Amino acid sequence: MDNEPQVEPNLPSRSRSSRNDRQLNRKKKKHRGFKIVMAIIGVLGVITGVYAANTFERVHNAVDKTFKSSGVKKARNVSSVLKSGKPFTVLLLGTDTGELGREDAGRTDSLMLMTVNPAKKKTTLMSIPRDTVIAPVGYEEEFPQKMNAAYEFGKEAATIKTIQTWLNVPIDFYAMVNMRGMEDVVNEVGGIEVKSPLTFKYNPLTAHADSGLNYGFSEAGDLYSFTEGSTRVGISKGATNTNYTYSNKMDGAAALAFSRMRYDDPQGDYGRTQRQRLVLQGIMNKAKQSPMKLVNQSFLDTLSKNARTDLTYDDMMMIVQKYISAANKIVTDHAQGGGYMIGGVSYEHVTKSEQQRVTNVLRSSLGLSQEKSGPLYAGDVSQATIVSLGLPSAATEAATETSSSDDN
Numbered sequence: 011m012d013n014e015p016q017v018e019p020n021l022p023s024r025s026r027s028s029r030n031d032r033q034l035n036r037k038k039k040k041h042r043g044f045k046i047v048m049a050i051i052g053v054l055g056v057i058t059g060v061y062a063a064n065t066f067e068r069v070h071n072a073v074d075k076t077f078k079s080s081g082v083k084k085a086r087n088v089s090s091v092l093k094s095g096k097p098f099t100v101l102l103l104g105t106d107t108g109e110l111g112r113e114d115a116g117r118t119d120s121l122m123l124m125t126v127n128p129a130k131k132k133t134t135l136m137s138i139p140r141d142t143v144i145a146p147v148g149y150e151e152e153f154p155q156k157m158n159a160a161y162e163f164g165k166e167a168a169t170i171k172t173i174q175t176w177l178n179v180p181i182d183f184y185a186m187v188n189m190r191g192m193e194d195v196v197n198e199v200g201g202i203e204v205k206s207p208l209t210f211k212y213n214p215l216t217a218h219a220d221s222g223l224n225y226g227f228s229e230a231g232d233l234y235s236f237t238e239g240s241t242r243v244g245i246s247k248g249a250t251n252t253n254y255t256y257s258n259k260m261d262g263a264a265a266l267a268f269s270r271m272r273y274d275d276p277q278g279d280y281g282r283t284q285r286q287r288l289v290l291q292g293i294m295n296k297a298k299q300s301p302m303k304l305v306n307q308s309f310l311d312t313l314s315k316n317a318r319t320d321l322t323y324d325d326m327m328m329i330v331q332k333y334i335s336a337a338n339k340i341v342t343d344h345a346q347g348g349g350y351m352i353g354g355v356s357y358e359h360v361t362k363s364e365q366q367r368v369t370n371v372l373r374s375s376l377g378l379s380q381e382k383s384g385p386l387y388a389g390d391v392s393q394a395t396i397v398s399l400g401l402p403s404a405a406t407e408a409a410t411e412t413s414s415s416d417d418n
Contacts, residue, residue: 072310073323080166080320085180092328097127097376100321101170101184102135103161104286117158118169119189120286123179125375126329126336133336134375135290136368137283137344138173143357143401145389147171153391154352154399166320176365176388178381179372183321189269191316193262195293198309201259202292204268206236207284212271213249214263219274221249234267243268265289279358280344287342298337343371352399362386362407 091098104120121138138157145153146160146168160169166184174181196202211219215231222231235244235254243264244254260268269289275281321329345368347358360368362383369383386404387396396403 070323072314073321073326075314076317076319077322078166078318078320080170080184082167082170084182085174086182088182088325091182092325092332095128095332097125097129098182099180099372099376100124100126101173101181102290103166103169103184103186104189105186117156118161118186119158120283121157121169121173122283122287122290123173123177123181123372125372126333127375127377128333128336129377130375131335131338132375133294133340134371135287135340135342136372137280137287137342139279139283139345139347139358139360141279141356141358142345142347142360143350143352143387144172144176145387145391147175147389150389150391153387153389153395154357154401156357172388175384177369177372178384179369179376179378183319183325185317185319185321188316190266191312192269192289192293193266194312194316195309196260196262196265196289198312199293199296201261202265202289202296203241203259204265204288204292205241206238206268207288208275208281209236209238210271210274211235212267212274214267214270215249217270217273223250232263234264236268260289260292265292280346283344284342287344291340291342294337294340298334343368350401352401359401361402362404 088098100123102120102122102124103118104122105118117140119140121140123136123138125134125136127133140156140158142157143154144157144160146155146163148168148171149155149160149163152159152163155163157172160172164171166186170181170184211233213220213222213231213233215222215227215229216225219233221233222229230249233246233249235246236242241258241260242256243258243260244256245264246252246254257264269282269286271285272279272282277284345360346364347360350357350359365383365386370380373380386407387401393403393405
């Protein structure tokens, strides 16, 4: 009896088959759970894919609407430049003539040459005085003309050729932007913070610091207030009202007012171009914080109506991938000219030494070797013509500089 197996009373015996059934059921439940998780992931993937495809299509369509070839043969292989991640240039042209969906023959109100260098993590914005006296390349018989008249004669092509020749710096792309469209862009990025370089008030209706009623307008207009060294912006509705509403951020209307004032700036147009660069810098600083916020139909509609460029969609995607670091540091500069009266018309004359300085800055920012700048007046004009207008030639300027150096 001692050798008989001991069986516990009242406990049912467990067969191998029942244990196998329970294990199989647990595996089936786990497998069903896995299928459910994978189904959810799949649905989310489809939703994300549809959204991405929709976004891609909207962005692509918007960029396609802005594309317009300049008609100028590139000075270098721009595709190779972008693929290799080398610095590139964009000529920024600002106009104030309304939407760019129509062809217009106006003049460019602002001209900036932008260089983008990812290795140095730096973007340089160089303003060119719109009143600079030049001979537009291809339209030299029209000399003397202002730099912004090149667009009037030959659109983007003449402007690119003229500035490229004048500075001896390759222009890889251009972008024409309607300054009024800038208002929408500032609103899309949620407003910008810009420290004003001077204290002033400005009424967009009158272009001065007073009421439109003083000029015979049926309304007073809004009066904007800016303070030197501060981001504080004030707006008085109706201009004659002394009650201001203040904010530390510019909306689109305030940014447009800030960038357009000219007559009350002691630096004239140079002060205005400085403020335009500050606004552009503010937009770039805000956009780089959350670039995906700009991928919405409202912003894309604004882009397609108010911008024109020879940058393709692929070019832009390449820039986003390889050049975003260049937005870390934004440096601003300008070509400084001096006033000249020719036939009762006011021009700006940029000396040969200043022209060379600008060329050096831009070529250095592109990682290019230093070379001489181009002809003093861009296009080919005779010495006799220059002298007859009372303008200095490169030779006379060089002789003057040499004489001054010898005296010292």
